[in-house]
Amino acid sequence: MTKWLAAIQQTMSRFKRSMGLPDSIGILGLIRMCPILAFVSLLLLVAVGVMVLG
Numbered sequence: 001m002t003k004w005l006a007a008i009q010q011t012m013s014r015f016k017r018s019m020g021l022p023d024s025i026g027i028l029g030l031i032r033m034c035p036i037l038a039f040v041s042l043l044l045l046v047a048v049g050v051m052v053l054g
Helices: 002-019 027-033 035-053
Strands: none
Touching: none
């Protein structure tokens, strides 16, 4: 179980670095900072999911 959590944290750190965000910002903090961006990202993920399943 801890391997999964460590892998998720490592992936999120890579994602934050690629977006140019500091590691101290969490996902919930990012959603609070820019809710429109979070909403658009969620819509994009749903669209990709529909395309993959379709």
